[in-house]
Amino acid sequence: NWTMKSFIDNEIARIQQIIGPNGQVVGAVSGGVDSTVAARLMKEAIGDRFHAILVDNGLMRLNECETVKKNLGDHLGINLKVVDASEIFLDRLKGVTDPEKKRKIIGNTFIEVFESEALKIDQETKETGHCRIEYLLQGTLYPDVIESVSFKGPSATIKTHHNVGGLLEDMKLKLIEPLRELFKDEVRELGKTLKLDDELIWRHPFPGPGIAIRILGEVTPSQVAIVRAADHIYIDEIKKAGLYRKISQAYAALLPVKAVGVMGDKRTYEQVITLRAVETVDFMTADWYSFPYDVLKKISNRIINEVKGVNRVVYDISSKPPATIELE
Numbered sequence: 001n002w003t004m005k006s007f008i009d010n011e012i013a014r015i016q017q018i019i020g021p022n023g024q025v026v027g028a029v030s031g032g033v034d035s036t037v038a039a040r041l042m043k044e045a046i047g048d049r050f051h052a053i054l055v056d057n058g059l060m061r062l063n064e065c066e067t068v069k070k071n072l073g074d075h076l077g078i079n080l081k082v083v084d085a086s087e088i089f090l091d092r093l094k095g096v097t098d099p100e101k102k103r104k105i106i107g108n109t110f111i112e113v114f115e116s117e118a119l120k121i122d123q124e125t126k127e128t129g130h131c132r133i134e135y136l137l138q139g140t141l142y143p144d145v146i147e148s149v150s151f152k153g154p155s156a157t158i159k160t161h162h163n164v165g166g167l168l169e170d171m172k173l174k175l176i177e178p179l180r181e182l183f184k185d186e187v188r189e190l191g192k193t194l195k196l197d198d199e200l201i202w203r204h205p206f207p208g209p210g211i212a213i214r215i216l217g218e219v220t221p222s223q224v225a226i227v228r229a230a231d232h233i234y235i236d237e238i239k240k241a242g243l244y245r246k247i248s249q250a251y252a253a254l255l256p257v258k259a260v261g262v263m264g265d266k267r268t269y270e271q272v273i274t275l276r277a278v279e280t281v282d283f284m285t286a287d288w289y290s291f292p293y294d295v296l297k298k299i300s301n302r303i304i305n306e307v308k309g310v311n312r313v314v315y316d317i318s319s320k321p322p323a324t325i326e327l328e
């Protein structure tokens, strides 16, 4: 594609000019399309002088951390450091049930872990006689730019999101934002031109606080395991039915209740999984997705049979507004 190719060439030249021949850049990656495309551009422009950090918060989906490591590190050759901080996150979430408290703990811990890794890399580059870190990469898109300039968007005020403002102040980092003029569909096209996997390009959005906000009530390792297993089955069946691209976002979550069931000749008293799937253009409003019943039937049978600790599955039929896409 002509326009995308010229955008890439121009952007790489622009990055090289800003960063210079020795400059070093640090940035967080999540495995999502924005941060991956941004990281891929940086790699192309300045090679290993771009340092990507993936914070494993223990709240990513099944096998997700390994997949990101394979995609970005092995496949794309990005200079990637994976930090396993899952214990710190889960430890700080112990006993916490309030949604906003969960979000704040996760957001603050993320910033703390990311900053400390960035400082370590800064120290290492200094010790090896290289330039120190000067820039922070952010995968900001055009809609985020408008939102933060003209008004505080609903998700920014209703639910707490992350930012790494501390780094900018303490380390005096400057921002580099190669996607700041693009809309989401343009980022996807860019990803395609950069030969990223379709799987990655069309991945549903996944929130920063991860499955912590999909476990209503306390987040414990066993609850994380249940949601991961149920979500994996759900997404797997959606893909098998050929519906993944039609649905804008889908996930399984755990409700903070138990219900009675029967298994063989025994009474069970177990947890309830709720399934969410929405269609939306801008994620500001959304409709719940009308699943074919046979697909729902298969999903529910598999979750109840394969996930220990779950004896009921329900489907969320709430639109946004007044509901939100996530549960917390």
Ligand code: XMP
Binding pocket: 155, 159, 160, 161, 162, 205, 206, 207, 208, 209, 249, 283, 320, 323, 324, 325, 326, 327
């Ligand atoms: P809600 O639940 O507000 O979600 O309807 C709208 C979209 O935003 C995503 N979301 C987040 N993304 N950090 C993120 O990066 C967050 O803290 C966060 N909270 C919600 C949500 O998954 C949906 O796509």
